[in-house]
Amino acid sequence: MAGIYIHIPFCKQACHYCDFHFSTSPQYKDELVQALVSEIKLQKNYLNSETVETIYFGGGTPSVLAADEIQLLINTITELHTVASGAEITLEANPDDLDVAKVKAFKQTDVNRFSIGIQSFFDEDLVWMNRAHRARESETAVKRVQDAGFENITADLIYGYPLLTDTKWKQNLDRIFELSIPHVSAYSMTVEPQTALAAFISKKKQPPMNDQQSAAQFMVLMQAMADHGFEHYEISNFALPGKYSKHNSNYWQGVKYLGIGPSAHSYNGEVRQWNIANNAKYTKAIIGGKIPAETETLTEANRLNEYIMTSIRTMWGLSLNRLNAIAKGAADQLQVEAREFFDKEWITEKDGIIYLTATGKLYADNIAAGLFF
CATH class of the missing domain: 3.20.20.70 (Aldolase class I)
Structure with a gap:
């Protein structure tokens, strides 16, 4: 998919x-x-x-x-x-x-x-x-x-x-x-x-x-x-x-995607790439048979943070099991960082999934940044 x-x-x-x-x-x-x-x-x-x-x-x-x-x-x-x-x-x-x-x-x-x-x-x-x-x-x-x-x-x-x-x-x-x-x-x-x-x-x-x-x-x-x-x-x-x-x-949810066109981003689970944001340079490179893109190989921390940033914003929430699948022990470490957000009632947990509360949705970006590895 x-x-x-x-x-x-x-x-x-x-x-x-x-x-x-x-x-x-x-x-x-x-x-x-x-x-x-x-x-x-x-x-x-x-x-x-x-x-x-x-x-x-x-x-x-x-x-x-x-x-x-x-x-x-x-x-x-x-x-x-x-x-x-x-x-x-x-x-x-x-x-x-x-x-x-x-x-x-x-x-x-x-x-x-x-x-x-x-x-x-x-x-x-x-x-x-x-x-x-x-x-x-x-x-x-x-x-x-x-x-x-x-x-x-x-x-x-x-x-x-x-x-x-x-x-x-x-x-x-x-x-x-x-x-x-x-x-x-x-x-x-x-x-x-x-x-x-x-x-x-x-x-x-x-x-x-x-x-x-x-x-x-x-x-x-x-x-x-x-x-x-x-x-x-x-x-x-x-x-x-x-x-x-x-x-x-x-x-x-971290599904792979291919981005086509100037400034478009692509992601295959391990590597992220993004095309040049210039129409003329993009067209010239493609005509020459080259893809004018920069690439970044994601580290373990990158992949953890990517998952935190995207999942916490959704009604499906952040799965502690999935965190551990990316890096052993990551869930325990995240729960330590999450204590202040639980205390403020900005997040809640049910069956190993962390969700934003209604108030927490006002601070989604701050919460994600506070949970980063």
Whole structure:
């Protein structure tokens, strides 16, 4: 069992908060698509013939590609790998790309899941973020995709930024429920270095983010999702039963994955590698038959910390037996480090599994760091 991630590094415009690798110039899009095809071929042995259960097109904005370009990449994968019947194939999309013609075209591909970047249902918020779409387009896009027969849909939302009052946040969540979207990824606004938002804050053109606001809105989020039958299966992810993202769930459970494209990461259980985050250099190297990637062989401590970081964030929790399978005696050592978090009631244990409490979910990153080897 394995997954394949394909990074599409193009966007119509740059969101003020985003630090992912992308370009707003589509000038060399055709060349890069061909480079992606070539890298899939160059990397054909990376997963050691394991069955591919998920394919995920991320970015950037994959929906800027034509449907036949997406299908070309899927076809290349299926020619070289055994892809499971009914494999989850996700396409990240912005609402403004999902017009009638585009949705109809994607319906003819093997894509069976959409991840739609809504972020907010308020136009003033979208302008503040420098998003390319407006609120009405979000609602139209969701309904259009549903009408075309796509039931497996997830929406992205952002909370914890100055314009978002608690009332507006509740209205955003209510709109999600009204639209019958079965999966939601909700992220607290973070200020990443080298972004426009960071520059605005440093120049005092924007106020800094408020941690108390983020925490309060996260609590509202958890309660609203629970009230509507959603399971909080990872810190930022909520799903109705059976609607989890298989691809992302595999990341958190340590399943192998291959990353294709500039800046994409790969992991085979022992080694992590990541491609250069430069479109021109990536394309040139691939054309020359080389994979422009750096690699890191994971130490025992790396593998322990990787498991702690990913598992503690999920509803499946951190298995002490699995820790010991990675390194003998690791569970005993971790339980010593975990005492302060048990005392604060941030974590709990049942049947050899450590879970975050509702309060602990506010401090997930701090808890993980405190448990690292």
